Amino acid sequence: MSFKPGQRGPLHWLLALALVALALLELLYVHSLAALDHRLGDVLLRWHAQARVPPADVVLIDIDQPSLQDPQMFELAGAWSWPRVIHAELIEALAAQAPRAIVLDLILSPPDRFHPENDAALAQALRFERAFVPMILLEDSTQQAPLALAPPAMGIRPLPLAQPQARYGIDGPTALPPEVWRTGYINFIKDEDGIGRSTELGRVHQGWWLPHIIGRVADALQLPHPHAARFRLNWYGREFTRIPYARAYLASQTEGAALPFDPRGKVIIIGATASGLHDFVPTPIDATTPGPFVLATGIANLENSDWLRDAPLASHVALALALIGALGYSFATRVSLAHTVGGFVAVVLLALLGAAVALQWRVYWMPLSPLMLGALALLAFGLLSVRLEGQQRRHVQAMFARFVDPHIVQDLSDPAQVVQAEVSSSREVTVLFSDIRGFTSLSEHRPPEAIVALLNRYFEMQVEVIFRHQGTLDKFIGDAIMAFWGAPLAQPQHAVLAVQAALGMADALQVFAAELAQQEPGVQFAIGIGVHSGPAVVGFLGTSRRLDYTAIGDTVNLASRIEGCTKGVATVLVSETTRAQCGDAFDFIDRGAFHVKGREQEVRLFEPQRKAERPHHLEEANP
Template identity: 30%
Template sequence: MSALRRHWPRIALTLLPVLLALLHATGVWRLGVIQHLDHLIYDARLRATMPGTPDTRVVIVDVDDASLAREGQWPWPRDKIASLTTELLARQHAAVLGFDVMFLEPDRSSGLGRLREIAAGPLRDVPGLAAEIDQLAPTLDHDATLAQALRGQPVALGYYFTRTEQPSAKGLLPATPALPPDAFPAHAAFVTLWNGFGASLPVLARAAPVAGFLNTLVGDDGDDDGVIRSVPLIARYEGEHASPGHYESLALAVYRIANGSPPVRTVLVAGDGNFPRLQALVLGSLRIPVDQTASMQVPFRGPGGPRAGSFRYVAAADVLEGRLAPGELKGKIVLLGATAPGLQDLRATPVGAAFPGVEVHANIVSGLLDQRLLAVPDYAPGYEVLTVLAAGLLLAFGLSLLSASRAVLLGAGVVAALVGLNTWLYIGHNLVLPLASALVMVALAFALNMSWGYFVESRARRGLVRLFGTYVPPQLVDEMLVRPGRYSMRAESKEMTVMFCDMRGFTRLSEQMTPAELQAFLNTVFSQLTEVISANRGTVDKYMGDCVMAFWGAPMDAPDHAALAVQAALDMANVVQDINALHRANGRPEISVGIGLNSGLMSVGDMGSTARRSYTVVGDAVNLASRLEGLSGHYGVEIVASGATREAAPGFAWQELDSVRVKGKAQAVAVYTPLTPEAAAAAQQDGMLARWGQVLAAYRQQDWALGRNLLAPLLAGDAKKVLYQLYAQRLASMALRPQDPDWDGSTRFDTK
């Protein structure tokens, strides 16, 4: 909780992007840049997951530049369209023919209208002229010719809807809408709403009663970039020039004809308040997920155009000229459209900036046939809110409490999880769900959090480094940053453990080295010893010639300061053994260390003069540790620790050395040496420690004979052990003296 309180400003700053993303996700404040980024993510993912294989079931008859050059400019005479229709349906046996072209105006290419004007005008007195023209009319009425070619055939004409303040209408809509006006509950706006249209001539509309609208762009989300990503399948017409109701798109009309014209049904689910929500359209066994405008995501197969290979393109001129073998398009779904740039039927899509409009319809038909349908679920806003909230809270607390490197890993992990989950739902379940708001939130949260860490918290770090960087290990400085305010150079009294480590044999070694070699050697040794101290969370106080002083328990509190110091002392002894192995190989004298440890109340802080100060410890307990370091050579051990350190570090095996009175101390102090795990195990196995305790007890009771008898097996087992030799000499010497009634078994040392 203390860490949370300290980091609360940083956490609150990180939550700002979360709040911004939530406002966008809930629709309170829609941000166009995030919406645009979602579109870009959708487009990239769509391109990466397209099948990329041709669909041979759908063929596009293309009014391309070559066809215009060979057959004349557009629009072609309706009798030519009639010939094209007859060729496709009668000779090629296409299953369905959909027209992505419109027939809004009467065909005047035959001149029939002009002939009638002349017969009724300047030549009205010519006998039989009007009758002759009437007799020729069937052959000159190209609209009637096309109507005859369409009648009774599996065709779907195209038209478009408009919405204006003064609605207009051209042509004739299908007599029967795909869905009646009451298909949805009253006042429920599930689809796009229109009040005008431009449709085929009545003579054509009556001959081919099935038709579909061609409208594709639906952009009322505040970020309409003109790119076709979804297409409405159903649109509502409310006007005076046709039956009000819900009409179908060209692609849906073509698909229905190809599959036996199943009726269109709607799937409504509970929504906000009393209004249901549109979830899907159902055609027989096919369920088409749609959004609230009855639009479906266009399932693009691949890049568009004749050379892309997603669909077969056949030049309209080739069809008219009979260059296709009879029945070559048998059973195919054929769409008649234009790719000639001058006809302005090229659209911007996620897979191409100049995508043929007719191929948009072809992709929809193909997707319906394959049931390869993407869905924008009605719970998409809830998903967006949930992911933003979960990721935002994790980042707000995680980024604020973790180190910079771990914060980077956390940020990368959150991004990977968001992208992975979203991609899995897209690929595995065809669900299109928002991702941009969560990614933008992560980026902003990370940037703000790192900025706070650099500009605010790094200032505190630099202050701590200035104060403690030369004494304290870097990992302790990192821990101190958790609560930087509690650390200062101000002196305070604390229970701590202090160490003095002196190098033995240094004088003899220095005689064999040049000053430069000696300097390099000392730097190497002190660096290795310092690494051991730092690894055990110690603080280096100072270097004094061939001696290093360190302490545990400040500036960071360490309840186990004694245990850390003892372990450091054992590790330092091992380091010296490694150094000696190199010296033996190089023919140089070996060195040893003497280490003194004591635990107790000490004063620690910034001490010294106005000219020079340092962060150090002082006190009687510090002086005792310095004296104990000097006793290590006397007892033939590397480490001498006080009884206070032994009591504070019970996890080690100890061998008692003596009870001593050092210079400046009137009270006797028990001293010990810690054993390595291997030495402790061996001592326990042969009972050495127990026998040694008996030797000390006999010594302190002035039972010299018993002491010698108890010591004899220890000397026999380790005759070179300085400690055993020392006590053998003492016992022999004491046996020559009378017993002292004031004897307490302690040894006085009057020198340092």
């Protein structure tokens, strides 16, 4: 597929519109880059958590491995799982010290059929009004109970428009009487990648509210609530206060012994971290985070109102659209690639810094997905620009191949040079006109075919000299040649190059004339060359079917007039302006002032000659 050079801007904006549509589709619907946001977020959350200390009033009584292996516990309770009377005795001891709440993170089903008195003892202990026990939601269970029949203590309640026949699979604490079912579910809340980054106050099912155990505690203690039922956890890098279960229980059963901590005003979570009990979940902090730690983190976040607030989705959309727009503008207006990439990198670094700072303000903003969309835009715009610039370069090189030396054509590689070459503008140039003397009489006695062949041989020789000196061939006017220097590429030594070319054309003419005289004795072949430097408008002139790269203006006219003054004076004449611009590169013979057509004042002309002291191989300016 090919594009016209003038289509650069529209094509960039069409690509920008396509990228905007892709960005909106990704950020609002597809979310295929969300995993990248999660990965970056996990890294920043681990960094952020390092300095965070959990509150001292959230305490974990830990069924850890040493508690399971403690000899006294083994003597009193046997091997795991312990009789529920053990938990009852500990809970009674804790409740007597007026804690804010007791959360039992242990499954209490099915009933103990062999020792029902143990379940009765636990039920009695759980009559403490702020004691909470877990339930499990069984989303795919075929055994579902009507929610309308749930005991009031469970906290399951109808909302407006609740469906009376709503059912759900629930594994409740069936070992206990319904009046102590102050329950909440403890299901692991995970994202699509299986990592737990959030928790819930509860959820709605067919118009019924099903509370999470964290939500039950929050309601009972009147803790601050997020606006949404699901909220993002703000993790702690240091451990909660942990009391080994064996230590706490044995102290509670030893007369005169004090508990290893003061339960007053504390939220106490009784749960297991022992490796053999397999209560571990993957979180941003650790792939094996104990389940009770997640509960403790959620309650502590609510207590201090420092859960993480998700930044509005509009911030991701705004960043992605701003990057696409800025990159599209940069490439469409040909801002340098270094500045464009540097600006993009700066935005990336600022966005990542902003994400880290936002965490300090309890705001979770992970901008990697919009940054990746920006990177995609950078790549897409870059590839489009490379394609367009390469095509434009080939287009310009094809146009200039007829006028300049192939080496100069290859030098038209910089986009700025390509644009400058294509646009007509006033340039400082040196113009050369060359004309054959006596061409009319020369052609009178030869057939047209011979004349054309002669001219072609002559033009071939002279154009080779012009190209060798980096000149631009403008046109052939009958037997005349027009060329100029200083465009399409700027040439600081355009006057020197033009005079070198003029002297080289004069030398080549002598060789050509000598060869012609050998073939046709008596034939005389001479030329005149005029050179002038000054401003001229240079560019493509003509129609869409035929364009010529040419120079127009007074400088061109005067160069033609100077060529007309050479007859009987010198082969090459240059203007005073050209002489001044050549400096001391040549010797000049002052040929006096000449009256030229179209000018009131006479023009002083000079004949250039190579400096006698210079070796021939140093006469030409370096390309």
